[in-house]
Amino acid sequence: MIKSANAKQIYTLLAVIGLLLMGFAFWKYMIMKDLDANGIHGNGVVVENVYQRSNSSGKNRGYAYYPKVEFTAPDGQKQSFISTMFGSTPALYTVGQPVEIVYPKDDISKAQILDFSYWGLPAIFGAIGLILFIVGGWGRVSIIRKGTPV
Secondary structure, three states, X not given: OOOHHHHHHHHHHXXXXXXXXXXXXXXXXXXXXXXXXXXXXXXXXXXXXXXXXXXXXXXXXXXXXXXEXXXXXXXXXXXXXXXXOOOEOOOOOOOOXXXXXXXXXXXXXXXXXXXXXXXXXXXXXXXXXXXXXXXXXXXXXXHHHHOOOO
16 A cells, blocks of 8 residues: 555646646647637648658657648749658558648748647647646545545
8 A cells, every 4th residue: 555645745746747738738729729820721632641750759669651741832832741740550641632731921831731630739638637637636635635644
């Protein structure tokens, strides 16, 4: 059985990590929301699935498919980018598939596909953070209510 002092520390740590993850999620959400509201929206087409080394860190980095998207900028020039937000094996997109994109008005090189990966990162981190915060807070309160001396 875990001693109450250790349990308090563990529950506090879980709650703090949860708060940090929710803070990160909120920060990313605000950046995405600003881009969504003030960026240039357009349509593109997946022209290729590029098989390249994964963006994930660690020694077990594998390879994944990343969609290469082509679109026409407001000035009429053809532009393309490789979406590196999330790679997958097998490829999530098929060649010729239309996609919605968004990019900052001042930097077309930061174009992104508007799909689950766009809003998914803040949602995933927020959900995990909320769960950790609830578990940590609940555990901490239950220890305090028991009145167990530390």
